[in-house]
Amino acid sequence: MSRGHRRVSAGAGAGPSLPTNPHASPPLHPQLPRSAQSPRSAQSPQPTSSSATSPKRRLSFGYGTNGLADLRLDDALALLADLGYDGVGLTLDHMHLDPLAPDLAARTQRLARRLDSLGLTVTVETGARYVLDPRRKHGPTLLDPDPDDRARRAGLLIRAVQVAADLGAHAVHCFSGVTPSTTDEDTAWKRLPDALTPVLDAATSAGIPLAVEPEPGHLLATLADFHRLREALDSPAALGLTLDIGHCQCLEPLPPADCVRAAAPWLRHVQIEDMRRGIHEHLPLGDGEIDFPPVLEALAAIDYRALTVVELPRHSHAGPHFAEQSLSFLRRTTGRTAAPRLEDTGPPEPDHTPSRTTDKARATPDAPVTPPPSPNGSPT
Numbered sequence: 001m002s003r004g005h006r007r008v009s010a011g012a013g014a015g016p017s018l019p020t021n022p023h024a025s026p027p028l029h030p031q032l033p034r035s036a037q038s039p040r041s042a043q044s045p046q047p048t049s050s051s052a053t054s055p056k057r058r059l060s061f062g063y064g065t066n067g068l069a070d071l072r073l074d075d076a077l078a079l080l081a082d083l084g085y086d087g088v089g090l091t092l093d094h095m096h097l098d099p100l101a102p103d104l105a106a107r108t109q110r111l112a113r114r115l116d117s118l119g120l121t122v123t124v125e126t127g128a129r130y131v132l133d134p135r136r137k138h139g140p141t142l143l144d145p146d147p148d149d150r151a152r153r154a155g156l157l158i159r160a161v162q163v164a165a166d167l168g169a170h171a172v173h174c175f176s177g178v179t180p181s182t183t184d185e186d187t188a189w190k191r192l193p194d195a196l197t198p199v200l201d202a203a204t205s206a207g208i209p210l211a212v213e214p215e216p217g218h219l220l221a222t223l224a225d226f227h228r229l230r231e232a233l234d235s236p237a238a239l240g241l242t243l244d245i246g247h248c249q250c251l252e253p254l255p256p257a258d259c260v261r262a263a264a265p266w267l268r269h270v271q272i273e274d275m276r277r278g279i280h281e282h283l284p285l286g287d288g289e290i291d292f293p294p295v296l297e298a299l300a301a302i303d304y305r306a307l308t309v310v311e312l313p314r315h316s317h318a319g320p321h322f323a324e325q326s327l328s329f330l331r332r333t334t335g336r337t338a339a340p341r342l343e344d345t346g347p348p349e350p351d352h353t354p355s356r357t358t359d360k361a362r363a364t365p366d367a368p369v370t371p372p373p374s375p376n377g378s379p380t
Contacts (some may be wrong), residue, residue: 034093044148056304057073057304061085061086061307061310062086062089062307062309063089063326063327064271064313065088066091066125066316067091067312067319069093070316071319073097077118077120080117080118081101085323086123087122087123087309088115088120088308089309091125092131094130099163100223100328108167112168121307123306124163124167125172126172127173127175127213128189140152141153141177142191142195143177143219145226147184147328154199156198157172157202158198161208162202164208169208170209171268171269171306172211174212175220176212179218193214193232194231196210196212196233197233200236204237208238210238211240211242212240213242213244213247216247216280221251221335223241226241239266239270240266241268242270242271243267243272246288246311249276249290250276250277257291257295261301267302269306269307270301270304270306273311274286284315293333296330296334
């Protein structure tokens with residue numbers, strides 16, 4: 001069954017709605033039906049469960065396609081729908097709706113229809129490692145010394161905004177990138193708002209929030225850094241926040257549930273995984289140190305309406321297993337009744353591929369830490 005397409009805000013106290021621009025650029029797909037060109041409703045009907053979150057809002061769960069990189073996109077979407085997910089965090093990448101390949105408009109049109117047929121909502125994510133540069137992870141960034149390189153990254157984000165508008169997405173996710181070794185911090189903080197300005201203009205015209213993610217090891221690494229950017233840009237309505245719950249555990253001074261409450265007015269997208277204090281390593285839910293019930297209760301209490309997306313980009317070798325396991329964990333934690341399950345996907349087989357180096361940022365329990373410099377940025 002298709003979902004409704006009424007535009008909604010991402011949460012209570014989220015500030016002014018994005019203005020409607022009469023001079024907005026036309027969508028990538030003018031032939032799409034009106035329902036597929038409007039952002040989808042981010043909220044399913046509330047259950048009458050007696051769970052901890054039921055007096056508030058029923059949370060909507062998704063899974064990131066960057067954790068299903070070994071599956072064709074259509075197979076990944078079918079899997080998530082069969083498992084009972086509400087939506088998907090779609091990373092634009094060479095294997096999943098390549099944003100640089102020909103016929104993007106037609107491919108996006110087909111994807112919009114497929115999402116509708118499966119009843120999945122979507123947030124567009126832009127954290128693909130090598131989509132712009134096959135030799136430089138997450139490069140180029142919004143902080144690169146070469147203005148043409150910064151423009152390439154901004155251009156990708158603008159294209160992501162257009163795709164998001166045509167898919168009816170909740171938001172577009174992005175991050176700042178790592179400060180180049182030849183760039184001082186003050187210069188980097190001047191480049192970031194300048195590079196994001198045309199992206200925010202496009203987001204305003206499209207009515208799609210741009211949700212910036214604080215990422216360990218990047219220039220914009222913490223909630224405090226997000227507010228520094230917001231103030232530098234004079235708090236545009238289109239600028240929102242992606243809150244990664246694991247990152248809160250890793251390096252924020254507040255516990256993750258308190259981070260949710262502090263972020264509420266700007267919250268447009270949530271990523272969730274487990275993590276340990278001071279170590280930036282995405283772990284399956286339950287394998288780290290996070291106390292999840294208070295986090296999920298906080299999200300429900302602030303009336304958060306967009307997707308909460310499981311973010312396990314290094315677990316694609318057993319993606320179907322971890323997708324099923326993650327949703328089961330979230331349902332147990334919130335008291336939601338499970339939908340009919342697929343045949344058990346079984347435990348994951350060992351991954352015999354060479355292990356990747358993981359950046360680990362160590363912190364004391366009472367203070368955040370700046371991770372050691374890395375040419376590749378974060379492990380995600």
